[in-house]
Amino acid sequence: MKHSILFIIVSLIASFTFSQNVKWIEGRQLAIEGRAGEGQFHDYDRLPAFARQTARQEVWTLSENSAGINIRFSTDSDTLHVRWVLRSVCKMPHMTDCAMNGIDLYAYDEENSSWRWAGIKLSWDGKNTGIMLQGITKKMRDYMLYLPLYTSVDSVFIGVNSDAQIQKLVRKNNKKPIVHYGTSIVQGASASRAGMCSTAQTGRAFDAEVINLGFSGNARMEEIIGTVMTQIDAWCYIIDCNANMTAEMIAERSLAFVKQLCQSRKNTPVVLVERTLAANSWLKPETRQKINDGNAELKKTYEQLLSEGFENIYYVHEKDLTAQCSEHTIDGEHYTDTGFTMYSEYMIKFLKTILK
Numbered sequence: 320m321k322h323s324i325l326f327i328i329v330s331l332i333a334s335f336t337f338s339q340n341v342k343w344i345e346g347r348q349l350a351i352e353g354r355a356g357e358g359q360f361h362d363y364d365r366l367p368a369f370a371r372q373t374a375r376q377e378v379w380t381l382s383e384n385s386a387g388i389n390i391r392f393s394t395d396s397d398t399l400h401v402r403w404v405l406r407s408v409c410k411m412p413h414m415t416d417c418a419m420n421g422i423d424l425y426a427y428d429e430e431n432s433s434w435r436w437a438g439i440k441l442s443w444d445g446k447n448t449g450i451m452l453q454g455i456t457k458k459m460r461d462y463m464l465y466l467p468l469y470t471s472v473d474s475v476f477i478g479v480n481s482d483a484q485i486q487k488l489v490r491k492n493n494k495k496p497i498v499h500y501g502t503s504i505v506q507g508a509s510a511s512r513a514g515m516c517s518t519a520q521t522g523r524a525f526d527a528e529v530i531n532l533g534f535s536g537n538a539r540m541e542e543i544i545g546t547v548m549t550q551i552d553a554w555c556y557i558i559d560c561n562a563n564m565t566a567e568m569i570a571e572r573s574l575a576f577v578k579q580l581c582q583s584r585k586n587t588p589v590v591l592v593e594r595t596l597a598a599n600s601w602l603k604p605e606t607r608q609k610i611n612d613g614n615a616e617l618k619k620t621y622e623q624l625l626s627e628g629f630e631n632i633y634y635v636h637e638k639d640l641t642a643q644c645s646e647h648t649i650d651g652e653h654y655t656d657t658g659f660t661m662y663s664e665y666m667i668k669f670l671k672t673i674l675k
Contacts, residue, residue: 361383403466405446503536504653578624
């Protein structure tokens with residue numbers, strides 16, 4: 320009994336000493352990227368507060384998920400701690416807990432001039448504290464911490480050694496953000512971790528902010544989303560909504576939606592992306608026809624825009640995105656890391672031909 324009590328006392332003292340040697344910095348004091356403009360209700364919401372008045376409830380709720388949002392900072396600490404609190408813990412059978420609720424850390428490798436994966440931290444109960452990375456060479460280094468893809472975050476704190484420097488990582492280039500609007504795949508289903516979704520991969524490739532406007536099951540080319548997008552002085556807009564829309568809905572909405580963007584931001588490229596075929600659609604003619612019908616309507620919109628004299632409109636065919644591979648999804652629709660890498664590699668190559 321005495322030994323047990325002594326052990327508890329020693330553990331408490333050690334824990335207190337440990338926490339005393341850590342300096343905690345709130346995420347909002349560092350650089351936050353991935354939010355659509357400013358004026359959010361919560362620090363890690365994606366849509367600005369004004370959108371709540373007219374956005375459908377489903378869209379607004381999904382906008383509170385922190386998909387694509389990341390915290391950028393520099394520190395010379397040899398150990399990194401993290402503390403993050405979720406408003407709820409999300410569970411879905413086709414996604415990892417790490418992607419939905421955990422966080423994903425990248426560090427910049429100066430020798431190779433690239434962002435490289437550095438570590439993850441899982442969430443167990445929504446309130447999480449722990450060591451993210453330790454044993455690091457003590458030197459000033461840049462980091463990017465991706466937040467969860469499918470849940471809402473209340474707060475994030477970064478912990479460093481008490482004698483370490485830590486500061487926000489401000490971009491040295493003048494690149495505008497890329498805005499990517501789309502479905503559950505754009506939001507990140509079913510990447511294994513947050514840094515593997517397409518918007519994260521694109522952001523690292525271009526060393527640019529990418530705003531993830533993926534709304535699972537609810538990307539329907541609605542006017543309020545167009546209004547939010549036009550308020551962002553973007554490098555380009557990517558629209559990948561077909562999987563959440565019928566062919567009739569695409570025919571009804573797509574032309575007006577794209578015109579809304581083009582007329583507000585005449586010099587900003589708009590990229591229309593077809594829906595990729597389901598991995599098993601070669602066995603399901605009705606499914607294949609449904610997807611092809613939607614893509615055909617999007618192509619009509621593209622051709623109509625060109626015929627009306629709109630410029631800076633570009634089109635991506637589904638056959639180019641995943642090379643009609645059948646091993647790139649977890650359930651026929653949602654991408655695994657393999658699928659996201661295939662999609663991202665093509666999109667990055669394509670965007671490099673149009674972004675100046």
